[in-house]
Amino acid sequence: MTAAPADLLIDRPATADGAALWRLAKDSKTLDLNSSYSYLLWCRDFAGTSAVARGADGTPIGFITGYVRPDRPDTLLVWQVAVDSAHRGHGIAAALLDGLTARLAESGVNRIETTITPGNTASERLFTSYAERHGAHLTREVLFPxxxxxxxxxxxxxxxxxxxxxxSHAH
Known part of the structure; x- marks a missing residue:
């Protein structure tokens, strides 16, 4: 994996980005595709806990959707991560995750949860390397059989x- 491009902009998604996020999820071939409507809602209601990576022209080339768990305000649940196939392997997903968690750390979020299906090695590597980079403990257990x-x-x-x-201990 190489470093994310220097001109990469990590931003909050806007409602107008919903269609692009839906297309990125659809084109990923690995994510469960939600309705296009749900991506529009996500960009409206959960923009603060989500992130989008924009290419040089401002078009979304990757995203993370997430939410803070209502019963665990220190925990971000990462719902989906996708990067356009033409931009994979450049550290964009890691940059999105680092940028989003740094933004949310200001409001007390210092834990992440996500679910990964066995064999999704790209996601396994993304979250394992995140834990290593940030000196964080990582546990795994089946949530939904x-x-x-x-x-x-x-x-x-x-x-x-x-x-x-x-x-988070430094704060």
Whole structure:
């Protein structure tokens, strides 16, 4: 993985970005695709806990959607991460995750949760390397076994819990 491009802009998503986020999720071929409407809502209601990476022309080339868990205000649940196939391998997902968690640390968020299906090595590497970079503890356990999903076949979802980060102890 190489460093993210210097001209990369990490920003909060705007409602107008919803269609681009939906296309990035659709084109990823790995994410569960939600309705286009849900991406518009996400960009409106959860922009503060999400991030978008913009290319030189301002077009979204990657995103992270997430929310702060209502019963755990120190925990960001990362819902989806996607980077356009033409821009993968340049550290954009890591830059998005670092930028988003740095922004949220100001409001007391110092833990991350996400679920990853077994075999999604790109996501496994992204979150494992995040934990290493930030000196954070990482645990894994099955959150939703495959048999809970009504739209079988669906792989189990493994919960990754990361944190608190060593960075947060400095504050």
């Amino acid at each position: 495959a048999e809970l999903f009504p739209d079988a076949p669906h792989d189990s979802e493994v919960l990754y819990r990361i944190g608190p980060s060593a960075d």
